[in-house]
Structures are given as C-alpha cells and as structure tokens.
Amino acid sequence: MSNGARRVLKELDDTFHFITVWMTYPDRATPTAAAYEFTIKNDVQGIAVSVRDNSAVYGSNGTLRSILNMKRFGQRAGDSKQSWGDPIEVWGQESTHRWLIFMRFIDRRTGRPSDALLGRECAHYSRFVDSQGSIQDGVWWRDNRDGSFSSVAEPRVRPQVG
Secondary structure (H helix, E strand, C coil), rough: HHHHHHHHHHCCHHHHHHECCCCCCCCCCCCCCCEEEEEEEECCCCCCCCCCHHHHHHHHCCCCCCCCCCHHHHCCCCCCHHHHHHHHHHHHHHHHHHHCCCCCCCEECCCCEECECCCHHCEEEEEEECCCCCCEEEEEEEEECCCEEEEEEEECCCCCCC
C-alpha cells in the first residue's frame, strides 16, 4: 500500500486525506476482512486512537490520513447507480473508522476504562447500543413504555467477506 500511495501522491500532489483502493485481485494479507480503513496519521485526541504520523512512509508531508481498502467490492457492482449502493455504504462505513467507535468510558463500578459499548472486533458499536441505526452497527431502540424496549432498525451495513 505504501508504494501505491507514494505513486499517487507523486503524480497528483499531496492533497488527499484519504486514498481509496478498489482491488481486482484477492488481498491475501487480510483474508477475513471485507474491506478496511488503515489510519496513516491521527492528530485527534480523545477518541482512544493514539496520536501518530506515519504519512512520510506513504509519500505525504502530513496531509494523508487514511487508506481505505475496498478490496473487490467494485467488481461486484455493475454500471448502474443502484448497483453501487452497497459498495458506497461499505465505503462510508469504512471511512468513519478514522474517527468513530474506539471510545471507552470509565465504569463507575470499577473506576477503570470499559469497552462495553463496543461490539464486532472492538471497532463497531455493540448490538445493544442505541446508535439510532448507525452505519457502524448498533441498533435503534424504541422505549415501549412498559419497561421493555424493541429494536426499530438493524445495522445498515453488513458486508460479506469476499
């Protein structure tokens, strides 16, 4: 990925925060991931992601923040706007990993940081979190006013491994 990023930035200038890769071959390095975001530089504090800057390795002077590897999602889409709906939703979900979903909170019972709001791979909301149907999983809970709750919406993106 670093070689490809350096070529892109050399050709098109160091003006991109994200580079998205749409592969035409299997990615053997991450066989179980449907797609993923790889953070290059993070200068945001308080989101449980360490502050770091590896942009020089990718040919950037500090502008590049992430590479989104969409793997082979583009090959699954056709030529219509409708056929690109799922790949674009997955792209949106992967791009939000740059800022979302790594938060912890201090558990008042133990006084320690907790990841109880996190679900799948500790990089998405738990299925019990009222995320109002976020693209990062969780659900939208409706208070039934009788001490119970009902799920109104399931997570919108469920990428298939491929």
